[in-house]
Amino acid sequence: MSNIFSSELISEIEVLIDSRERDLILQDISNILKDRVSHYDWVGFYTLTQDGSALELGPYAGKHTDHTTIPVGKGVCGQVAERNEEMVVQDVSTEANYLSCSIDVQSEIVVPIEKDGAFISQIDIDSRSLAPFTEADSIFLAKIAKLLEPLF
Numbered sequence: 001m002s003n004i005f006s007s008e009l010i011s012e013i014e015v016l017i018d019s020r021e022r023d024l025i026l027q028d029i030s031n032i033l034k035d036r037v038s039h040y041d042w043v044g045f046y047t048l049t050q051d052g053s054a055l056e057l058g059p060y061a062g063k064h065t066d067h068t069t070i071p072v073g074k075g076v077c078g079q080v081a082e083r084n085e086e087m088v089v090q091d092v093s094t095e096a097n098y099l100s101c102s103i104d105v106q107s108e109i110v111v112p113i114e115k116d117g118a119f120i121s122q123i124d125i126d127s128r129s130l131a132p133f134t135e136a137d138s139i140f141l142a143k144i145a146k147l148l149e150p151l152f
């Protein structure tokens with residue numbers, strides 16, 4: 001596995017999951033992932049609304065996005081919410097159900113976070129690189145998603 005996804009980085013993230021308010025923790029994690037993983041150019045969290053119909057943008061690191069509310073089923077984020085499964089889009093120009101945040105973005109990975117086995121939130125990562133994601137990203141982000149479950 002590539003060095004950037006070392007257990008040290010996971011340990012650093014584990015330390016951030018403390019007794020502070022959830023959004024402060026998610027903000028720190030967004031910042032650390034964007035700063036430390038070179039192919040992560042936008043990192044943020046979308047969480048299901050109370051009525052389960054949409055996703056709301058929470059803490060993020062990177063450029064402003066107009067997509068602050070996304071209906072379930074719309075875009076890559078909405079598809080992940082609907083299916084409760086990770087989605088990797090190595091080239092966003094090939095994805096018909098995609099919501100563009102910035103013309104710089106070439107690829108995206110979205111990993112679900114569960115509460116009691118059901119979808120509740122997600123880590124969304126945009127990259128300006130084409131096809132940068134490997135199995136190592138999936139394993140790394142799934143570990144983080146699991147660590148975050150108790151916050152929801």
Ligand code: SME
Pocket residue numbers: 042065067070074075076077078097098099100101108124126
């Ligand atoms: N590209 C996402 C929208 C969110 S932005 O990436 C921040 C999508 O297709 O759902």
